[in-house]
Amino acid sequence: QKEVEQDPGPLSVPEGAIVSLNCTYSNSAFQYFMWYRQYSRKGPELLMYTYSSGNKEDGRFTAQVDKSSKYISLFIRDSQPSDSATYLCAMRHNTNAGKSTFGDGTTLTVKP
Protein backbone atom coordinates (compact mmCIF):
# COMPACT_ATOMS: atom_id res chain seq x y z
CA GLN A 1 0.00 0.00 0.00
CA LYS A 2 1.29 3.44 -0.91
CA GLU A 3 1.92 5.94 1.85
CA VAL A 4 0.00 8.59 -0.09
CA GLU A 5 -3.04 7.85 -2.21
CA GLN A 6 -4.45 10.30 -4.70
CA ASP A 7 -7.28 9.79 -7.15
CA PRO A 8 -5.63 10.11 -10.58
CA GLY A 9 -8.78 11.32 -12.28
CA PRO A 10 -8.98 12.67 -14.87
CA LEU A 11 -11.34 15.29 -13.54
CA SER A 12 -13.23 17.53 -15.96
CA VAL A 13 -15.32 20.48 -14.82
CA PRO A 14 -16.94 23.52 -16.44
CA GLU A 15 -15.43 26.94 -15.93
CA GLY A 16 -16.56 28.50 -12.67
CA ALA A 17 -17.07 25.20 -10.87
CA ILE A 18 -15.70 24.41 -7.43
CA VAL A 19 -13.07 21.71 -7.61
CA SER A 20 -12.17 19.38 -4.77
CA LEU A 21 -8.91 17.45 -4.90
CA ASN A 22 -8.08 14.94 -2.19
CA CYS A 23 -5.34 12.76 -0.80
CA THR A 24 -5.27 10.19 1.95
CA TYR A 25 -2.19 8.97 3.73
CA SER A 26 -1.18 6.26 6.13
CA ASN A 27 1.85 7.70 7.94
CA SER A 28 0.61 9.52 11.03
CA ALA A 29 4.04 11.13 11.42
CA PHE A 30 3.45 13.44 8.46
CA GLN A 31 3.28 17.04 9.64
CA TYR A 32 3.87 19.18 6.56
CA PHE A 33 1.40 19.07 3.71
CA MET A 34 1.87 20.64 0.29
CA TRP A 35 -0.02 21.01 -2.95
CA TYR A 36 1.84 21.44 -6.23
CA ARG A 37 0.54 22.26 -9.68
CA GLN A 38 2.28 20.73 -12.67
CA TYR A 39 1.58 21.77 -16.22
CA SER A 40 2.30 19.31 -18.99
CA ARG A 41 6.02 18.73 -19.51
CA LYS A 42 6.94 21.21 -16.77
CA GLY A 43 8.27 20.94 -13.25
CA PRO A 44 5.85 21.24 -10.31
CA GLU A 45 5.22 24.63 -8.72
CA LEU A 46 4.22 25.02 -5.11
CA LEU A 47 0.67 26.24 -4.59
CA MET A 48 0.24 25.97 -0.84
CA TYR A 49 1.69 24.33 2.20
CA THR A 50 0.28 23.83 5.66
CA TYR A 51 1.63 22.56 8.93
CA SER A 52 -0.48 20.13 10.97
CA SER A 53 -4.26 20.29 10.87
CA GLY A 54 -6.40 23.19 9.81
CA ASN A 55 -7.34 25.33 6.85
CA LYS A 56 -5.34 27.76 4.79
CA GLU A 57 -6.73 30.06 2.16
CA ASP A 58 -4.93 31.86 -0.66
CA GLY A 59 -7.13 33.58 -3.20
CA ARG A 60 -9.26 30.98 -4.94
CA PHE A 61 -7.40 28.11 -3.30
CA THR A 62 -8.13 26.58 0.10
CA ALA A 63 -6.13 23.75 1.62
CA GLN A 64 -7.55 21.61 4.40
CA VAL A 65 -5.78 19.08 6.57
CA ASP A 66 -7.56 16.61 8.82
CA LYS A 67 -4.88 14.65 10.60
CA SER A 68 -7.38 12.61 12.58
CA SER A 69 -8.72 11.20 9.33
CA LYS A 70 -5.36 11.34 7.52
CA TYR A 71 -7.05 13.27 4.75
CA ILE A 72 -6.10 16.46 2.96
CA SER A 73 -7.98 18.49 0.39
CA LEU A 74 -7.43 21.34 -2.02
CA PHE A 75 -10.44 23.37 -3.08
CA ILE A 76 -10.40 25.62 -6.11
CA ARG A 77 -13.19 28.18 -6.35
CA ASP A 78 -14.34 29.78 -9.58
CA SER A 79 -12.14 27.44 -11.57
CA GLN A 80 -10.55 28.79 -14.75
CA PRO A 81 -9.25 27.07 -17.89
CA SER A 82 -5.78 28.14 -16.78
CA ASP A 83 -6.21 25.88 -13.75
CA SER A 84 -6.07 22.88 -16.07
CA ALA A 85 -3.03 20.93 -14.89
CA THR A 86 -2.00 17.98 -12.77
CA TYR A 87 -2.19 18.61 -9.04
CA LEU A 88 0.17 16.75 -6.75
CA CYS A 89 -0.18 16.45 -3.03
CA ALA A 90 2.98 15.97 -1.02
CA MET A 91 3.76 15.50 2.62
CA ARG A 92 6.60 14.81 5.00
CA HIS A 93 7.33 14.43 8.69
CA ASN A 94 10.37 16.65 9.08
CA THR A 95 11.84 19.89 7.85
CA ASN A 96 13.87 18.30 5.07
CA ALA A 97 12.10 19.69 2.03
CA GLY A 98 13.46 17.00 -0.24
CA LYS A 99 12.11 14.10 1.73
CA SER A 100 8.53 14.63 0.70
CA THR A 101 6.31 11.77 -0.38
CA PHE A 102 4.21 12.65 -3.39
CA GLY A 103 0.85 11.46 -4.57
CA ASP A 104 0.52 10.33 -8.17
CA GLY A 105 -1.33 13.50 -9.11
CA THR A 106 -4.86 14.32 -10.27
CA THR A 107 -5.27 15.65 -13.78
CA LEU A 108 -7.80 18.48 -13.94
CA THR A 109 -9.36 19.98 -17.05
CA VAL A 110 -11.49 23.11 -16.76
CA LYS A 111 -13.59 23.59 -19.87
CA PRO A 112 -14.53 27.12 -21.03
Place this chain on the structure above:
Amino acid sequence: GAVVSQHPSRVICKSGTSVKIECRSLDFQATTMFWYRQFPKQSLMLMATSNEGSKATYEQGVEKDKFLINHASLTLSTLTVTSAHPEDSSFYICSAPDSGTGGPALTQYFGPGTRLLVL
Protein backbone atom coordinates in the same frame (compact mmCIF):
# COMPACT_ATOMS: atom_id res chain seq x y z
CA GLY B 1 9.84 33.24 -6.17
CA ALA B 2 13.18 31.60 -6.70
CA VAL B 3 14.03 30.18 -10.10
CA VAL B 4 15.64 26.88 -10.89
CA SER B 5 16.66 26.07 -14.44
CA GLN B 6 17.55 22.81 -16.13
CA HIS B 7 19.44 22.08 -19.30
CA PRO B 8 18.73 20.49 -21.66
CA SER B 9 14.95 20.43 -21.63
CA ARG B 10 14.89 17.42 -23.88
CA VAL B 11 17.50 14.95 -25.02
CA ILE B 12 17.44 11.93 -27.28
CA CYS B 13 20.41 9.62 -27.23
CA LYS B 14 21.49 6.20 -28.33
CA SER B 15 21.67 3.30 -25.94
CA GLY B 16 25.05 3.07 -24.26
CA THR B 17 25.86 6.76 -24.31
CA SER B 18 26.06 9.05 -21.29
CA VAL B 19 23.89 12.09 -20.79
CA LYS B 20 24.56 15.05 -18.50
CA ILE B 21 21.75 17.17 -17.11
CA GLU B 22 22.46 20.50 -15.42
CA CYS B 23 20.42 22.09 -12.67
CA ARG B 24 21.05 25.71 -11.72
CA SER B 25 19.64 27.96 -9.06
CA LEU B 26 19.47 31.32 -10.79
CA ASP B 27 19.00 33.86 -8.04
CA PHE B 28 19.92 32.06 -4.86
CA GLN B 29 22.52 29.69 -3.52
CA ALA B 30 21.64 26.09 -2.88
CA THR B 31 23.95 23.92 -0.80
CA THR B 32 21.49 21.10 -1.36
CA MET B 33 19.59 20.09 -4.45
CA PHE B 34 17.37 17.12 -5.11
CA TRP B 35 17.02 14.93 -8.17
CA TYR B 36 13.75 13.21 -9.02
CA ARG B 37 12.49 11.08 -11.83
CA GLN B 38 8.90 10.93 -12.91
CA PHE B 39 7.28 8.34 -15.14
CA PRO B 40 4.08 9.22 -17.04
CA LYS B 41 1.08 9.58 -14.76
CA GLN B 42 3.17 8.69 -11.73
CA SER B 43 4.50 10.63 -8.80
CA LEU B 44 7.94 12.08 -8.39
CA MET B 45 10.44 9.63 -6.98
CA LEU B 46 13.39 11.09 -5.13
CA MET B 47 16.60 9.65 -6.54
CA ALA B 48 19.28 11.45 -4.60
CA THR B 49 20.23 14.49 -2.59
CA SER B 50 23.07 16.52 -4.05
CA ASN B 51 25.32 18.20 -1.49
CA GLU B 52 27.75 20.98 -2.35
CA GLY B 53 31.24 19.98 -1.39
CA SER B 54 30.44 16.42 -0.44
CA LYS B 55 29.10 13.18 -1.86
CA ALA B 56 25.51 12.84 -2.92
CA THR B 57 23.12 10.77 -0.84
CA TYR B 58 21.25 8.20 -2.88
CA GLU B 59 17.86 6.72 -2.13
CA GLN B 60 17.47 3.00 -1.73
CA GLY B 61 17.49 1.21 -5.04
CA VAL B 62 19.19 3.99 -7.00
CA GLU B 63 22.53 2.97 -8.50
CA LYS B 64 25.13 5.59 -7.64
CA ASP B 65 27.45 4.39 -10.41
CA LYS B 66 24.65 4.70 -12.92
CA PHE B 67 23.48 8.15 -11.89
CA LEU B 68 26.51 10.30 -11.14
CA ILE B 69 25.86 13.49 -9.27
CA ASN B 70 28.26 16.38 -8.92
CA HIS B 71 27.44 19.52 -6.97
CA ALA B 72 30.15 21.72 -8.42
CA SER B 73 29.15 25.02 -6.87
CA LEU B 74 26.46 26.66 -4.77
CA THR B 75 24.35 27.19 -7.88
CA LEU B 76 25.02 24.11 -10.00
CA SER B 77 24.35 20.41 -9.68
CA THR B 78 24.72 17.91 -12.51
CA LEU B 79 23.23 14.47 -13.01
CA THR B 80 24.97 12.18 -15.47
CA VAL B 81 23.14 9.10 -16.65
CA THR B 82 25.94 6.75 -17.61
CA SER B 83 25.56 4.08 -20.28
CA ALA B 84 21.93 4.99 -20.73
CA HIS B 85 19.43 2.31 -21.72
CA PRO B 86 15.82 2.60 -22.90
CA GLU B 87 14.52 1.87 -19.40
CA ASP B 88 16.26 5.07 -18.26
CA SER B 89 13.91 7.08 -20.44
CA SER B 90 12.00 9.35 -18.08
CA PHE B 91 11.38 12.89 -16.95
CA TYR B 92 14.17 14.06 -14.64
CA ILE B 93 13.46 17.00 -12.37
CA CYS B 94 15.72 18.80 -9.94
CA SER B 95 14.73 21.03 -7.08
CA ALA B 96 16.33 23.27 -4.51
CA PRO B 97 14.94 24.01 -1.06
CA ASP B 98 13.93 27.49 -0.06
CA SER B 99 16.13 28.52 2.83
CA GLY B 100 15.69 32.23 2.27
CA THR B 101 13.90 32.83 5.54
CA GLY B 102 16.76 31.37 7.51
CA GLY B 103 14.38 28.88 9.02
CA PRO B 104 13.63 25.29 8.06
CA ALA B 105 13.56 24.59 4.36
CA LEU B 106 9.84 24.09 4.19
CA THR B 107 9.39 24.40 0.47
CA GLN B 108 11.33 23.60 -2.63
CA TYR B 109 11.54 25.12 -6.08
CA PHE B 110 11.48 22.73 -8.98
CA GLY B 111 13.24 23.05 -12.29
CA PRO B 112 11.27 22.65 -15.53
CA GLY B 113 12.48 19.09 -16.01
CA THR B 114 14.49 17.24 -18.63
CA ARG B 115 12.85 14.65 -20.80
CA LEU B 116 15.27 11.86 -21.66
CA LEU B 117 14.56 9.40 -24.43
CA VAL B 118 17.04 6.60 -24.94
CA LEU B 119 16.71 4.77 -28.23
